[in-house]
Amino acid sequence: MRDVSEKHAADDKVAVVIVAAGRGARAGQANGPKQYQQIGGGAVIARTLDAFLTHPKIGPVVVAIHADDGALFRRAAGANADRVVAVTGGTSRQESVRLGLLALRSHAPGRVLIHDAARPFVDAELIERTIAAIGERQGALPALPVADTLKRETAEGMIGETVSRAGLHAAQTPQGFPFWPILAAHEKAHHLGKADFTDDAAIAEWAHIPVKIVPGSPDNVKLTWARDIAMADQRLSSAPRFPDIRTGNGYDVHAFEPGDHVTLCGVAIPHDKKLSGHSDADVGLHALTDALLATCGAGDIGTHFPPADPQWKGAASRIFVEHAAKLVRERGGRIANADITLICEAPRVGPHREAMTEALSAMLRISRDRISIKATTNEKLGFVGREEGIAAIATASVVFPGDVPE
The missing domain is CATH 3.90.550.10 (Spore Coat Polysaccharide Biosynthesis Protein SpsA; Chain A)
Incomplete structure (x- = not known):
């Protein structure tokens, strides 16, 4: 208590x-x-x-x-x-x-x-x-x-x-x-x-x-x-009662800049560019953080980790996800599943999916079968298609105690 x-x-x-x-x-x-x-x-x-x-x-x-x-x-x-x-x-x-x-x-x-x-x-x-x-x-x-x-x-x-x-x-x-x-x-x-x-x-x-x-x-x-x-x-x-299941969505995008790797869903992937951002610019985890916060009405990632705050310069984005998951648990919530879609032309995500799933399982304290990580291209269209950056969409479902009346 x-x-x-x-x-x-x-x-x-x-x-x-x-x-x-x-x-x-x-x-x-x-x-x-x-x-x-x-x-x-x-x-x-x-x-x-x-x-x-x-x-x-x-x-x-x-x-x-x-x-x-x-x-x-x-x-x-x-x-x-x-x-x-x-x-x-x-x-x-x-x-x-x-x-x-x-x-x-x-x-x-x-x-x-x-x-x-x-x-x-x-x-x-x-x-x-x-x-x-x-x-x-x-x-x-x-x-x-x-x-x-x-x-x-x-x-x-x-x-x-x-x-x-x-x-x-x-x-x-x-x-x-x-x-x-x-x-x-x-x-x-x-x-x-x-x-x-x-x-x-x-x-x-x-x-x-x-x-x-x-x-x-x-x-x-x-x-x-x-x-x-x-x-x-x-x-x-x-x-008539219905379980109190809430779903949150998150979206994030970061531009490329010169570098030698990108960090996606907690995993460093060798690449000829890196993502630009105040923290490690992990678009997947940033989108997931917003999705988790949405399930309990706790604002967005910028509310808790202002980009102007120097203490988050270069910070690992797992800190943001673990904070959001902690807030969910403090409100009595149980994370049912997390789904992330990475939108990029490169690098290839498939070879790293298992490592990403393992990392998310540890961050969220849920089993691997409750985590989905997908990747798709933008068919050469838009800023993603021109390989100017990477976008991510995340969805999280959380079960809260009690029922919702019909």
Whole structure:
């Protein structure tokens, strides 16, 4: 699990605390705490993590877990366990949130979302609405207007009165806040021994932090009882699903200049020219780097390795491919295959194809049968046909965890 102080690409990313330290006794203990029970072939908490880790505005994620649940959490979260920070929670939800917020101090996010692990049906639109409503001194609470008629019970179990539902809302999570004010509110409540708050909006209200209500989602239910788990499992198992397989494309071209070899797909090939470029100008690997980055929305090769940066002068392009493959794995992706087409009149690629395949297998950590390297000429047409340079086209397919709904 990563260090929460790790720098992120953008400072405006929103941090998240996911509360998962409870025992969930009402859901039944036969299959463990409710956040680790199976729905639709995966753990409840795994679906919750996916919702946040795949959102483009989310940065560091802290998960507050029970002291006994480290191994259980890793099994349930899978590859996503290495993308979050797991901290030991407290004996109450309120204390677990406080400890999660404290773990984010070194990152100093501007905004934070606090979410219950047992709400696995939170969606990107709800997350977006909540983030948009957070201000410098204002929190945000997704909620639904109360639809049922409300009755107040007497000590004898009789109806005492009918309570007006005008203006009443049922609170959901994620609840969003400016980071430092909500952390200060939690710390103040802790030092004063006030431990009876049922959600973070209540602490914000006590600390005089205004909270704006945003529309919640009827699908964003909290799984509390055993029947909730069963209904969630049925809902997911009956819904048409498709595997989350993403394909990225890349293209690169480099001109020839005087030299004695070209480097293609990591292999040096004797030739009467070389390719001109800031690095080793390996067009095949540059195209593949862009294809891999495309599968997880991570920009292009120039984003990560600016050509004006002197540290990449003459660098081996395998560095770029291995970096892109690492980013894919950090996002939970598994590289299914890589396909590269080299377009050139010369040199001949065929005699070096095996060595190229071996090199790519090591870079990508996939078997050779998942790698395809092809070469074609441009039939003497264009700059390639005039032997002024070499072009490459690459395609990469990556399987990410979770399913995509129909």
